[in-house]
Amino acid sequence: MISVAVVDAETPGNVGTIARSMKNFGLSELLLVDPPELDPDGEAYGFAGQARDDILPNARTVTFDDIVENYHTVACTATTNEDPANHVRYPATTPADLADSLQDVEGDICVVFGRERVGLSNDELARLDVICSIPASASYPVLNLGQAATIVLYELRELTVDETQHPEQLHTLAETPAVEGLHEEFDRFLGAIGHPEEKQHKARRLFRRVLGRAQPTGRETKTLRGLFRQARQRIERAEDD
Structure with missing residues (x-):
């Protein structure tokens, strides 16, 4: 099972956007570390689409220690300077390679996203198992939290989405x-x-x-x-x- 954790999110709307992306790509367990208030009438539920009915109401508040102790963890960060002298974990994998790297993992997996402005701290990154970074322009590598989550979860779809449930998406040639x-x-x-x-x-x-x-x-x-x-x-x- 693959879960998603959001650490210390500042904006409820980003939590809702991540929940929606989870729903899009077949994930259901959302873990929140020090979350903002998620008002059912607020932007989190407004941005969540159909995830407002199940993923957001069932989100669990946990500690960072809970995640580290109970999951094989994937830290998602905007850090792109793959310099072994500066990077906490070198090299970082990319979202495109992430699914393959998790194929043989035993036990539950948690994909961890950090704060909107500063992401995960170096101390937090050091405690997680794998680093995943989205390749982006060096002139502006920082992505919006919701956008970053959507990219990563999309690339995990082969592990989370049962394509046989969506036969209408297959290109079946006319007879x-x-x-x-x-x-x-x-x-x-x-x-x-x-x-x-x-x-x-x-x-x-x-x-x-x-x-x-x-x-x-x-x-x-x-x-x-x-x-x-x-x-x-x-x-x-x-x-x-």
């Missing part, structure tokens, strides 16, 4: 009969608009190439076929009037 039906409707459309007969073969070949590269889904194919059919029928009705 061959449906595609051929679209080509037939396109042929009729060419005739309806009076496209020169000697050029129709070239137009059909071009359309087939474009459709082949597009690899449309069944729904896309059905929609295009319907559009060509409606256009053809309007043209034919206009000619009959």
Whole structure:
């Protein structure tokens, strides 16, 4: 199980934003160290989206010691100067590599985010197991707390999101009969608009190439076929009037 901890957050809205990102990417346990007041009518719940119904109300207030003692911890920090003389833990992993690095961890994991302005202190970083830093421009590497959490949790989605629960997100190609039906409707459309007969073969070949590269889904194919059919029928009705 992967939990998320927010240490000494100053802004309730950031806690709500993090809760929303947790909901987006399949996490449910939110731990708060020295949190601000989270008023059900305030910005934390306002920013939380559907996470206001379960993640925020069930958030647990804990101590930093609780996190260190009970979880394999990942410290998220904006520190980007990978200098072994200055960095508390060198080198830091990136969010893109984080999921792979946690695959074989036994026990519960906690991803820890620090304060809005100063992040986690060096003493806190030294007590956590892994350092994760988001690569950003050296001229302005500091991210908003909610943004940083969203990036990290997104990169953990292969460990937290069951993709089989979202089949509508998969790109399922249209079946061959449906595609051929679209080509037939396109042929009729060419005739309806009076496209020169000697050029129709070239137009059909071009359309087939474009459709082949597009690899449309069944729904896309059905929609295009319907559009060509409606256009053809309007043209034919206009000619009959």
